[in-house]
Amino acid sequence: MQTQASKIIALLVFSIPFISSTYAQFLRVDDSEISGINAAQAKEIMNQHFHSGNLLKPDRVLEGVQVQGLAIQFVRLVKGHEVPVEGLSFKAQLPGSTSYNAYRSDEAGVIRDAKCESGNYSVSITLQSVRYQVSVGNAPYEIHVSGKCGVAQKFIFEETTPAGQAVAVWQTAVKAEKKLLKEASLAFWKRQITFIWPANGDYYSSDTVHLTLGYQWDVVTHEMGHAIYDQANIGVFGGGSHKIDECYSDALGLSEGWASFFSAWVHLNLRDPDARFEYMVPRRAPIQIENVPTDVCGKSQSEWRVMSFLWDIVDLHDDGETMEETFLHLLKDTLGMHASSIKSMKQRLIQKGWDSGKLELIWKLNFPAE
Ligand SMILES: [Zn+2]
Numbered sequence: 001m002q003t004q005a006s007k008i009i010a011l012l013v014f015s016i017p018f019i020s021s022t023y024a025q026f027l028r029v030d031d032s033e034i035s036g037i038n039a040a041q042a043k044e045i046m047n048q049h050f051h052s053g054n055l056l057k058p059d060r061v062l063e064g065v066q067v068q069g070l071a072i073q074f075v076r077l078v079k080g081h082e083v084p085v086e087g088l089s090f091k092a093q094l095p096g097s098t099s100y101n102a103y104r105s106d107e108a109g110v111i112r113d114a115k116c117e118s119g120n121y122s123v124s125i126t127l128q129s130v131r132y133q134v135s136v137g138n139a140p141y142e143i144h145v146s147g148k149c150g151v152a153q154k155f156i157f158e159e160t161t162p163a164g165q166a167v168a169v170w171q172t173a174v175k176a177e178k179k180l181l182k183e184a185s186l187a188f189w190k191r192q193i194t195f196i197w198p199a200n201g202d203y204y205s206s207d208t209v210h211l212t213l214g215y216q217w218d219v220v221t222h223e224m225g226h227a228i229y230d231q232a233n234i235g236v237f238g239g240g241s242h243k244i245d246e247c248y249s250d251a252l253g254l255s256e257g258w259a260s261f262f263s264a265w266v267h268l269n270l271r272d273p274d275a276r277f278e279y280m281v282p283r284r285a286p287i288q289i290e291n292v293p294t295d296v297c298g299k300s301q302s303e304w305r306v307m308s309f310l311w312d313i314v315d316l317h318d319d320g321e322t323m324e325e326t327f328l329h330l331l332k333d334t335l336g337m338h339a340s341s342i343k344s345m346k347q348r349l350i351q352k353g354w355d356s357g358k359l360e361l362i363w364k365l366n367f368p369a370e
Contacts (some may be wrong), residue, residue: 035219042199046198059161076157087170123146132195166214184327185290204217215273217278245304265327273317277289290311
C-alpha cells in the first residue's frame with residue numbers, strides 16, 4: 001500500500017507543476033484595455049493597497065434606534081445610493097446565545113438575531129464561499145465587524161475604498177451566482193473561482209479572475225464570464241491583447257463576446273432599447289449592446305458584435321428581430337459545446353432544432369460585413 005501511495009504522490013509531484021504551467025500559459029485571457037488602467041497604474045494601486053493586507057473594516061458605522069437583539073445591515077454606496085450587501089456570512093456565539101450559529105446577510109443586507117440582548121460582539125467575515133472567493137494575493141479578505149447588541153447598526157462601505165472595492169467584487173459574484181441559480185443548474189460550476197483584487201492587470205487565467213478596479217461592475221462580470229465560459233466549456237479561448245471595436249480571430253471574437261454578453265445578461269434589463277455598460281473600455285464607453293456604432297468591425301470575429309448577437313437571442317426588445325430565447329436554453333444547448341466560432345455555435349444550435357429563420361435574421365442584423 002505504502003509503495004503505491006508514494007508512487008501516486010511522486011506522480012502528482014512531477015505532473016502537477018507541468019500541467020498547471022501549461023494550462024496557465026494556454027489560458028491567459030488578456031483584457032488590457034478593458035478597465036482603462038495600464039500596467040504602471042495597476043502597480044501603483046497594488047503598492048498603495050498591499051500594506052493593508054487581507055484585513056478590512058467597513059468604512060463607516062451608523063448607529064440607529066434601540067432594538068431587540070442583533071440588527072445589522074451592510075450597504076455599499078454606489079454614487080450615493082445604498083446597495084445592500086448580500087451573502088456576508090460568519091459563525092459566532094453572540095452574547096446571550098448558548099450556541100455557535102451561522103449568520104448570512106439577506107437580500108436587504110440584513111442580519112438579525114433576537115438573542116443578542118446586551119453586551120458587545122466582534123465577528124470576522126471571510127469573503128469566501130464554495131463557488132468563489134475575493135482575495136488579495138492568495139488570502140481571502142476578512143472583514144472585521146464589531147458592535148453592540150440592542151442597537152441597530154448600519155455598516156457602510158464606500159465605493160472606491162479598499163473595503164468598498166473588495167465588497168463590490170463580492171456583490172458582483174453573489175449577483176451573478178443568484179441569477180444563474182434562478183435560471184440554470186450550476187452542476188457545471190465545480191471549481192472555485194478566485195477574484196484577485198487588486199491585480200497587476202485585468203485578465204482571466206485558470207479559474208482566477210484578476211482585477212484592477214473592483215467597483216467596475218461591467219468589467220468584473222466580464223472577467224467572471226471568462227471563468228463561467230471556461231467551466232461550462234462553451235467554446236475555445238482566443239489569446240493576446242485586443243481592442244473591442246476590431247476583428248481578430250474566430251476564437252477571440254467568441255470568447256470575448258460571450259464574456260461581455262454574460263456581463264450584460266447579469267446586470268442589464270432585457271427590455272432596454274439601448275442597453276449599455278458603464279465603465280468597460282473607457283476609450284469607447286459607454287459600450288452599447290443594442291445599438292452598435294457603425295465603425296465597429298462588422299464581421300463575426302468582432303467581440304462587440306458577437307456580444308450583441310448573443311444579446312439579441314435572449315433580449316425582449318424587438319429591434320427587427322423577435323427571438324426571445326431564455327438564457328437557460330442557450331446555456332443548456334451550448335454547455336460542453338466547445339465551439340470554435342460564433343458561426344459554428346449558430347450552426348450547431350440550428351442542428352439542435354433552433355429556429356434557423358430567426359437565428360439567420362439576427363446574424364444578418366448583427367454582422368453587416370459578413
Ligand atoms: Zn475578456
